[in-house]
Amino acid sequence: MLPAVTLVMLLAALVHLFVAVYNRYLLGITDSWWKPWIHLVWFVVSVAAPATATIWLLGEGMGPVREALTWSPFTHAGKALFVVMGLLIAFFGVRLLIWFEERVFPERPTGLISERVSEAVVPSVTPTLPRGLRRLETTSDLLVTEREIAVAGLAPAFDGLTIAHVADIHFGQRLEMENYFDGVRNVVAGLDADIIVLTGDFVDTRRDISRAIEYHAGFRGRIGTFYVMGNHDYWTNAKRLREGFERTHLRWLGGGDRRILKRMGRRLIFTGTDAPWDGVWRPDFRRLVRRETGDAVVLLSHTPDNAPAAARNGASLVLSGHNHGGQICLPVLGPMIVPSRYGLRYAGGLYRVGADGLLNVSRGIGASSGKIRVLCRPEICLLTLRAPVVPVMAGRVITARAILKPTENAGEEGVMGY
Numbered sequence: 001m002l003p004a005v006t007l008v009m010l011l012a013a014l015v016h017l018f019v020a021v022y023n024r025y026l027l028g029i030t031d032s033w034w035k036p037w038i039h040l041v042w043f044v045v046s047v048a049a050p051a052t053a054t055i056w057l058l059g060e061g062m063g064p065v066r067e068a069l070t071w072s073p074f075t076h077a078g079k080a081l082f083v084v085m086g087l088l089i090a091f092f093g094v095r096l097l098i099w100f101e102e103r104v105f106p107e108r109p110t111g112l113i114s115e116r117v118s119e120a121v122v123p124s125v126t127p128t129l130p131r132g133l134r135r136l137e138t139t140s141d142l143l144v145t146e147r148e149i150a151v152a153g154l155a156p157a158f159d160g161l162t163i164a165h166v167a168d169i170h171f172g173q174r175l176e177m178e179n180y181f182d183g184v185r186n187v188v189a190g191l192d193a194d195i196i197v198l199t200g201d202f203v204d205t206r207r208d209i210s211r212a213i214e215y216h217a218g219f220r221g222r223i224g225t226f227y228v229m230g231n232h233d234y235w236t237n238a239k240r241l242r243e244g245f246e247r248t249h250l251r252w253l254g255g256g257d258r259r260i261l262k263r264m265g266r267r268l269i270f271t272g273t274d275a276p277w278d279g280v281w282r283p284d285f286r287r288l289v290r291r292e293t294g295d296a297v298v299l300l301s302h303t304p305d306n307a308p309a310a311a312r313n314g315a316s317l318v319l320s321g322h323n324h325g326g327q328i329c330l331p332v333l334g335p336m337i338v339p340s341r342y343g344l345r346y347a348g349g350l351y352r353v354g355a356d357g358l359l360n361v362s363r364g365i366g367a368s369s370g371k372i373r374v375l376c377r378p379e380i381c382l383l384t385l386r387a388p389v390v391p392v393m394a395g396r397v398i399t400a401r402a403i404l405k406p407t408e409n410a411g412e413e414g415v416m417g418y
């Protein structure tokens with residue numbers, strides 16, 4: 001029993017350490033100066049203490065445990081150790097219960113008005129897993145997740161604006177995936193979104209860059225198509241990729257540029273960041289997402305780890321990818337690979353960040369390392385933005401959309417531009 005508990009704790013601690021080390025020391029992102037101590041304490045509590053105790057108890061032939069159970073006065077060190085072990089197991093048990101509770105009763109973030117998930121028909125890729133396990137493979141089982149969300153600060157003039165959020169295509173490597181990628185682009189085109197955002201990880205290898213540029217240029221939002229770069233783009237060749245995209249209609253926001261939609265005297269601001277892979281470890285979010293006029297700001301960031309700081313400084317909506325929904329998800333255990341300093345928290349979905357910000361993390365289209373998804377379906381997100389609810393006289397509450405007279409809506413689409 002005790003060695004088994006130690007093994008489980010060891011596994012949990014190693015996953016935690018991997019995520020911590022990967023983010024802090026390889027990616028160079030950190031929340032605050034005391035974070036490393038948390039990882040150290042976690043490691044000691046989860047591994048070092050129970051491992052030492054297990055080895056010691058086994059060496060003693062479980063004698064101290066039997067002795068502790070007789071509940072004689074505290075004279076033997078084994079009893080104290082047994083109590084400590086009990087507390088550690090209880091601590092781990094409580095964590096496990098919280099972990100299950102989060103999965104069985106996922107939090108529905110305030111701001112989510114409705115959600116609809118539908119199947120998308122795209123050419124499938126050749127399975128990687130052997131025949132007996134193929135039911136688990138979801139590499140090309142594309143879904144469209146439609147979310148209607150109330151966005152803080154959104155002017156009624158933009159109520160109903162749609163954003164198709166496409167992330168982590170990871171173009172290339174497996175050639176037969178190109179049919180699947182073409183299918184993805186057709187599905188996005190069919191959504192007829194006002195804005196298309198591409199949140200990075202376009203390509204994995206240098207030889208695929210030209211084809212990747214050509215492929216991504218096929219995404220065209222009715223008003224605009226914006227993008228930021230991901231870690232794989234920087235590891236491949238971000239400069240070449242960006243130069244290629246500059247010759248298309250795609251607009252890079254990763255350097256903090258702003259694209260502003262104007263309508264009926266109000267503004268909706270789109271901006272972005274490539275941090276931390278562009279070398280900026282701590283972006284100046286106060287400048288990046290400032291809301292001088294109180295208008296809503298949408299931030300594109302490949303990693304969702306930038307979202308809490310962005311929301312604290314005024315971002316109304318952050319659009320991210322990077323975590324792939326875990327990419328490999330096991331039954332009960334859930335997401336296995338989440339390269340985030342927040343662990344599993346932002347694996348994929350819609351989240352509340354800061355006081356009134358929202359974060360949409362797309363599970364993405366493709367897959368990195370191994371090009372396989374297990375029990376983790378790729379997705380395109382279609383977001384419909386809604387202005388927050390406005391209270392009116394006589395105790396009635398109506399949405400901002402209803403306040404607009406039909407004549408004010410009619411013919412305004414053409415005015416919308418930047």
Ligand SMILES: [Fe+2]
Nearest residue numbers: 168201322368
């Ligand atoms: Fe990715």
